[in-house]
Amino acid sequence: QVQLQESGPGLVKPSQTLSLTCTVSGGSISSGGHYWSWIRQHPGKGLEWLAYIYYSGSTYYNPSLKSRLTISVDTSKNQFSLNLRSVTVADTAVYYCARTLVMVVGPIGDGWFDPWGQGTLVTVSS
């Protein structure tokens, strides 16, 4: 079955760019039918969706973070990545990647995340 694994630095300095990669195994990103997302969780807090991407490169961002985010895909490596610019201590969180179903169903829409990677803790500190 599909498995996802996050990788990237565990420590990033304030004002720098946080860069993470998610490697997908057990299935191809290029097979279509699913999007691929990044989600984060601040320590002891709830979940916040950040962005998703399709294998073709179509993207969608959380409006509140859009100006600092870039999501990209590398189908040759079966990976997708996230860049978060100008980080502050408020960006300290566990970052998850997840396979995502997205449907445009009427005026509302539908979708969910399954499966998830195990998550990686990124600490922003000088």
Next chain:
Amino acid sequence: EIVLTQSPATLSLSPGERATLSCRASQSVSSSLAWYQQKPGQAPRLLIYDASNRATGIPARFSGSGSGTDFTLTIRSLEPEDFAVYYCQQRSNWQGFTFGPGTKVDIK
């Protein structure tokens, strides 16, 4: 903007008891709601999608119901491994995905 609220924040129950968790949306989301379980140190796991459909491998003691603005996750008889935090989630065409704040089910 669609906002999800969950109640109660914490539910203290004993193994074998029935758990009833609530998720309310600020406007109708039809049946477009999912539920996740998260245990300490682990990633969330999809339990229910489209309000009432169990995800692959999820035990039958988990069930979801509701539509419009009011949704319920029921755990028929709590097993020791069910003590965790539960999140509801919705996706809208204009704001992407949002999660509720979570309900913690702990051992009484």
